[in-house]
Amino acid sequence: MTGPLRCRLGDEEGMVTAFVVIFTLALLAMVGLVLDGGLALAAKVHAIDDAQAAARAGAQAIDIPLYRSTGTITLDPAQAVADAQGFLAAAGEHGTVTVAGETVAVTVTITQPTQILSVVGVDQLTVTGTGSATAQQGP
Numbered sequence: 001m002t003g004p005l006r007c008r009l010g011d012e013e014g015m016v017t018a019f020v021v022i023f024t025l026a027l028l029a030m031v032g033l034v035l036d037g038g039l040a041l042a043a044k045v046h047a048i049d050d051a052q053a054a055a056r057a058g059a060q061a062i063d064i065p066l067y068r069s070t071g072t073i074t075l076d077p078a079q080a081v082a083d084a085q086g087f088l089a090a091a092g093e094h095g096t097v098t099v100a101g102e103t104v105a106v107t108v109t110i111t112q113p114t115q116i117l118s119v120v121g122v123d124q125l126t127v128t129g130t131g132s133a134t135a136q137q138g139p
Contacts, residue, residue, distance in 0.1 A: 032116035040125040043112040047129025050093050051108040058084030058097060058104035059133035073102065075135050080104050105132040 061079035066072065077099040084097040084106055095108035107130045114122055 028116065029120065032114070032119070036112075036114040036117045036122075036125065039115065040112050040127055043110045043125075044127040044129055047093075047108040047110045047127055048131060049129070050088065050091050050131075051095060051106040051129045052131030052133070054084040054087040054091075054093075054095065054097070054106040054108070055104045055131040055133040057087040058099070058106070059102075059135045062135055073135050073137050075099060075102050075104070102135045103132055104134075105130065 058080040059075070061076050061083050063074045063076045066074050080099045081097045081104075084104055088095050088097075088106070088108065093108050093110070095106050098105045107128055109126060109128045112125045112127060114124060117125075
C-alpha cells in the first residue's frame, strides 16, 4: 500500500490489541465478582445458619432445678455458652457466644478464599452471620 491509505492505517497500529486487553481484563473482573461474590454469599448464608442453630442449642440450657422449684425458665449461662460453642465445634466453625438474660446470641465468622479475584490481589473474603434464640416456655 502506498500513499494516504498507508498513512491512515499506520496511525492505528496496536489500537485493537489495547482494546482487547482492556476488555478481557474487565470481563475477567466481572466474572470474578460474580463467581467469588456468589461464593461469599453462600458462605454468609452458611454462617447465619450455623449461628442460628448454635444459638438454639445454647437456649436449651435451662436451669432445670430452678425451673422445677419455681416454674421460671432461667438459662444457665455457662452451660448455654458451652452448648453453643460445642455445636459450633461440631460444625467446624468458630464464633462468639454471649448470653444476656434468657437470650443467647452467636456470631460466626467465615473466611472464604477467592477463586478468580485472587488474580488481582483479593485472596479472601470474610463474612459474618449472627443468630439469637430466647429460652421460653411452649404452650
